[in-house]
Amino acid sequence: MSKINEITIKIVEKWLRKGNMARCLRNVLPYTRLSLRERERIARAMHSIARWKRWYDFLIDYYELERSARTYVELATNKLKVDFEEAEKALPEEKRLAIRYSFSDYISGILEKNFPELIDYLNREPLTTLCVNLNKISREEAMDTLAEEGFKSKPLKLPTAILTEPIARYSSLIKEGKAHVQDEASQLVAKITSSLGRKILDYCAGTGGKTLAMASITRNVAKLYAYDIDKTKLDILKQRASLYKAKVKVIYKLGKTFDVVLVDAPCSGVGVARRNPEAKYIDKKTCEEFAEKQLSILEEASKRVKKDKYLVYSVCTFTPKETTEVVDKFIARFDFELYKIEHEGIKNGFTSLPEGDIFFIAIFKRAK
Template sequence: MNKIDRIAARIISKYLRKGNMARAMRDILPRSGLSFEEREEVAKIVHSIVRYILYYDFLLERMNLDKSPKNYIALYHRNIDVDAPKHVKYSLSPELASVTPDEFLRIINREPETTLCINLPRISRKEAIEKLKEEGFEAEPYVPESAVITNSAARYSSLVKGGLAMVQDASSQMVAKIAASLGSDILDYCAGSGGKTLAMHALFPKKVYYAYDINRRKLDSLEKRTSVWGMNVRVFFDGVNGQFSVVLVDAPCSGVGAAARNPEAKYQNEFDKFSNLQVSILNEAKKFVQSGGYLVYVVCSYTPQETEDVVMRFLNENKRFKVEKRNFEGKYFKLGRFGAYILVGDVFYMAILRRE
């Protein structure tokens, strides 16, 4: 085995013992002595094996071989293709396989691209692309108008370091565009560390933004990020006050829509465990929607339990809210009963509910 395969084998060995692919990589890669390009190749190997591990297990059993890191890596390099049941071939839990449309399989099993969100109030996308190319990175415009597809190493570009861009999936940026387009003052209710807050400001810098999250440490991070980004946002640390024309709820979820980045998400079962929390958060957030305003529900998932079922439960309990679909047009959307699936990057579900 060459040095890249040896480091990949160490990571796979730790993953097989303890799970948590990302932690196994963090524990081993930084001290591997590999160059950035070599570390990227290791990451590609590890992601691919975890992404298709049920299929690799199937092949190893047919070949009567041990499920060892060495044999997984050998299969990765051989690229064998044989018939297998759907959940094995594409390596999903049986429950997830039963609700995954074929068109989503390509998205969740792709090699993920690196997409930047450009801080448009401070630099144009054209200027950002030129700057990236000057620094040796490939860069092309994407959708929406804040997005640029580039090399993974661009995470360390001067644009990102200087607050002129951030790494963010295109579907997240599309969520930000649609949500912020609906009103003049927007509350990001599950703001986390502020990714969508920053993206909304990049696209609509003259609107007024508020942010809340139950996690205080994430809000501290949000304040620091928005300062570097150059935007003003009121952060609610001790609970939300007031009502707003738009309340964005990017709720905690299974994350299966982002399985290209975190392939372990594909092996989950029991998606009902997320739905009660999601409905509960919507019922909290609805109090902050002004009359005629919008409650925007978003999850990075496509399971019925976390998407259409949650919205149906909420609507049944809240007759003053009605569904709107007018923003879901074009090839980047797949319509559902109440909302739509956004397909320009990771798979996001989005439903727009208007308070009468």
């Protein structure tokens, strides 16, 4: 058995015990002495196992295979030959889509009813998108750097977005603050937000993905403020902003009001299931819990919006509980009206980009 397979099996064993695939990869891969491309092969295999786990579980039961890490790895790498067509015929009709495409019953029901075009899309292995820091480098220069380092790339629709290989996460562009990894849909949310006013608060800033994107998109013209309940993340954001040469004021205590407040709220993450396949198995109860939290965050963030100005709500999910139902409840309870979004790449409130994740965005305008 190759060293790569041995390590992959070790990580799968850990994941089956503890969950959280990304953490399992972080805890093992950096210490393997493998090349970056070898590590990427392992990461792809792990993504495949998580992506198709419900289908693999069915195959294991149907063919009475050993339920072991090795079996999952052999299924994911096509080393274990099984007859998919025969197994598909044995699928229970009421769960056919959920099992064959590996979604929770809840998510498969939403997809089948509202988003059938996403069923295949969410099971594709994505490439990586970078957000170029236009305050330090042009997109063309960034692509030249990637080419010099041996990475393929191409420009996407947004002027800050480059599609490239996953391994380009290790490019000098990232280390030098000339770009950061960020899906084009996320960049689109930042672009729309930054178009609504000059004084902007990123209310759930985290470590600053959208904050840095807005600094790049506006060429540091916007007055950007970043806040998060997690102060450790804000400390990281401050360091990133310095490296990025981004004009961002990190605030640890709220008091001011703003032209635009962005709430990129915690969510189920099923809209980014191509990158985080574990999100495919989220259940209704969890989404309901997220929705309660999202509405609460919107209520607090709304206090920071000036009269006649804007509150932007975004989540990387498409469940009704976390999107349209949150919007309806917020409008019913608070003195805001829904502001119509007319922007290329947005359809019925959802991002629609050929290479992008699925985000939901709603804009509320505060009454005068």
